[in-house]
Amino acid sequence: MKSFDIWSSIARARKQATFTQRKWISGDTPSGVEMHRRQHHDSPRCPICTTEDESPVHILTCSDSRSVDLRATLLLELHEWLIAELTCPWIREFLFYGLQSWFDDLEGHEPGLNRHETFAPSAQAQLSLCWHATLFGFFHDSLVQLQHRFYKSENSRKTGILWARKVTLKLWNIVYQIRIHRNSILHETEAIQQVSGLAKIQQAITTEHARGPGRLHRVYNSYFSTPLQSLLTSTVNNQKQWFHVI
Numbered sequence: 001m002k003s004f005d006i007w008s009s010i011a012r013a014r015k016q017a018t019f020t021q022r023k024w025i026s027g028d029t030p031s032g033v034e035m036h037r038r039q040h041h042d043s044p045r046c047p048i049c050t051t052e053d054e055s056p057v058h059i060l061t062c063s064d065s066r067s068v069d070l071r072a073t074l075l076l077e078l079h080e081w082l083i084a085e086l087t088c089p090w091i092r093e094f095l096f097y098g099l100q101s102w103f104d105d106l107e108g109h110e111p112g113l114n115r116h117e118t119f120a121p122s123a124q125a126q127l128s129l130c131w132h133a134t135l136f137g138f139f140h141d142s143l144v145q146l147q148h149r150f151y152k153s154e155n156s157r158k159t160g161i162l163w164a165r166k167v168t169l170k171l172w173n174i175v176y177q178i179r180i181h182r183n184s185i186l187h188e189t190e191a192i193q194q195v196s197g198l199a200k201i202q203q204a205i206t207t208e209h210a211r212g213p214g215r216l217h218r219v220y221n222s223y224f225s226t227p228l229q230s231l232l233t234s235t236v237n238n239q240k241q242w243f244h245v246i
């Protein structure tokens, strides 16, 4: 087997990924922190847990139970898939428990697996790339070569390079699913209203309504004749209109 270049599995897998996957993987889809920086969102907070700022890494490691459950499901599915692909059991368990531990605690320790002395150098080499890189399909040469030798020992005609390409796509799909989940929560619940300023607008309306029209031109009086409750339950657009007046 020729010396394996970690970039080639990325390049090959990239050709097979869908346009949307490529867009997300290349980081073109902004996180809450980025949207806030661009002033599209009033808050950089994560729309799922609403307690932490949403950096690109937070999207992958959010500690909300819905995010944790989704990742557990995706990892179990990955585990099954690795078995079906005749993945070397050392590599399979290394990827499964390593990713699980990284998702759960970015700063945590590596899971204490007893690594066979044949596998330890490959594991070490892969760990030097870090789990974030692994999740994006960066595989160290020695890990891919180990998988290749495993196929040979099982009399399989599959290759380590093809395995790496498939796993890369599989891992990208995990990132993709996590993104879809995050976007569905952002767009389909009231979270978008929270982060895009509805709460702020409602608060401003309440304050201004309580102050009354005193300091404004009488042309605006009609805005204050509407009961506060109706204003607060009116559509977001109406509220925004009202907000611009005050």
Ligand SMILES: [Zn+2]
Residues within 6 Å of the ligand: 046, 047, 048, 049, 050, 051, 052, 058, 062, 063, 064
């Ligand atoms: Zn979160």
